[in-house]
Amino acid sequence: MTDNLLIRRARETDLAALIALFAADNIGGHADTTEAAAFEDYLRAFHVIDASQNEQLFVAEQDGEVVGTFQILFNRTLTGRGSLSMIIEAVQTRGDMRGQGIGAQMIGYAIQEAKRRDCRLVQLTSNMARTDAHRFYERLGFAKSHFGFKMTLK
Numbered sequence: 152m153t154d155n156l157l158i159r160r161a162r163e164t165d166l167a168a169l170i171a172l173f174a175a176d177n178i179g180g181h182a183d184t185t186e187a188a189a190f191e192d193y194l195r196a197f198h199v200i201d202a203s204q205n206e207q208l209f210v211a212e213q214d215g216e217v218v219g220t221f222q223i224l225f226n227r228t229l230t231g232r233g234s235l236s237m238i239i240e241a242v243q244t245r246g247d248m249r250g251q252g253i254g255a256q257m258i259g260y261a262i263q264e265a266k267r268r269d270c271r272l273v274q275l276t277s278n279m280a281r282t283d284a285h286r287f288y289e290r291l292g293f294a295k296s297h298f299g300f301k302m303t304l305k
Contacts, residue, residue, distance in 0.1 A: 157211070161201075213248070218248045224238040239274070259291075
């Protein structure tokens with residue numbers, strides 16, 4: 152467990168570190184890149200997320216450096232008697248910092264926020280190739296319950 156880890160809302164000044172985290176992910180297949188020409192795309196997305204009532208982007212910071220990130224989304228549906236649920240997305244820990252409890256602290260933070268907002272459930276998806284991540288999520292109490300389907304449009 153990392154004692155000096157700070158989990159906080161992401162700031163625009165964190166963007167370069169966040170982009171580097173996503174670009175270093177060779178499994179995700181999201182075409183993230185640190186190329187300067189792509190920065191405006193990330194900046195626009197950051198501002199939309201930051202202004203949203205239902206989305207929040209967080210960083211895990213240690214010794215002044217961004218070492219992890221995750222995003223939470225709140226979704227209200229008519230199923231579950233109109234309950235609120237949380238979706239956790241884009242969980243990343245910097246490669247050289249994995250295995251130190253950062254991911255567990257980030258997920259724990261998200262779960263506490265879900266409880267604070269009186270969510271019925273917390274859900275996330277994980278790429279099928281991320282078997283280590285699957286064991287990690289199961290260790291934290293998540294259960295495999297559904298198959299996911301995606302259709303790439305761009």
